[in-house]
Amino acid sequence: MPFRKISHDVKLAAVKLHEQNILSLEQILNCVGLSESTFWRMLKLWHETGDVVRHNYGPPGHPRVLTLDDVNYLLRLVNHCPDWFLDELPVLLSDNRFISIHYTTIYRELSCKKLKKIAKERNENKQADFIRRMAQYEPEELGFLDETSKDERTLGRSNGRSLMGTHAVKKQVFIHGHCLSGLGLLTVDGMIAISVIEGSFTIASFKTFIEGDVVSVFITMN
Secondary structure (H helix, E strand, O other), X not given: XXXXXXXXXXXXXXXXXXXXXXXXXXXXXXHHOOOHHHHHHHHHHHHHHOOOOOOOOOOOOOOOOOOHHHHHHXXXXXXXXXXOOOOHHHHHHHHHHOOOOOHHHHHOXXXXXXXXXXXXXXXXXXXXXXXXXXXXXXXXXXXXXXXXXXXXXXXXXXXXXXXXXXXXXXXXXXXXXXXXXXXXXXXXXXXXXXXXXXXXOOHHHHHHHHHHHHHHHHHHHO
């Protein structure tokens, strides 16, 4: 018989009809639409608890150790200083909230993430002033310089895969070897000036690139 909800009154009526011998068990089951196993299970519950339905008092499982205020305090701690060590947080909760919990309780809720670093020296007013000054130029008037370098270790990867519980091992080059540095000027038209040298750029080589390549490109464009 498929599951269907039977009202409390119908169950109670079936028990009363059976106890007072008003109807036979077969007639009761036909009238209320119960299976025989459901009826006997319901009758046993009636004799044990005095009711035909089982009541659940309170939430199931272990009672919560942390209240909502405790959780909010914990969130304020990590929002103010995200790089707390895990074993420091239970000490703070014990000292300031008088709660003793294991650090694994916190570990289940607060995941470890790569820390996003924001410059402490950042000044919002100077940022706004820089945006205001740059807004006077057209996109075609702007160029951006960047330097990159490559040596024998550049192609080596720092992450790998292996069976759980084992190390991921691969032989890789540890010496710098032959090093090349590249410097380029990026505009809305793409890379318009590029220079590649052996080793790293110095003040003299950087100045030569600016005067010989960048300035000449802008003179030609104008």
